Amino acid sequence: MAKKKKTTSEPVTSPKGMPGGKRAWKLMDRGATIGAGLLARKVSSMTWQTATRRKPPSDTKNPDNDIREVVLWAVVGGAIVELTKALVHRGAATYWVKSTGELPPGMKSLKTIEPAPEEPARKVKKKKFSSPRRGRRAAGG
Secondary structure: OOOOOOOOOOOOOOOOOOOOHHHHHHHHHHHHHHHHHHHHHHHHHHHHHHHHOOOOOOOOOOOOOOHHHHHHHHHHHHHHHHHHHHHHHHHHHHHHHHHHOOOOOOOOOOOOOOOOOOOOOOOOOOOOOOOOOOOOOOOOO
């Protein structure tokens, strides 16, 4: 008669107790970065077209493009890219917290970090300067 293998119903987790752990967060974070970059390019282009009714300057190195338009495109595009990346990364971190109940690996809670206590103001001791005594002569003179 063959022996039956014992089966356990416990889920397999990483050694630190977090499913996937650091590798899963890195993969999720990199995916969010790529997605944010692609999304930001589309959003900034649509924003520019809505505001100016023209296509964004595609070749910013070309001297035929107006310098003001190129600078404005760089400012608007850069701001939109950073805002989009921040929102996508916040969304990924929020999803991670909802899924695992903990902050992503490497991220510290801002609520538990207490600012360093300020040093008490030091008391400045006033130095007493004594004026040289009058009437005293230097030796040898």
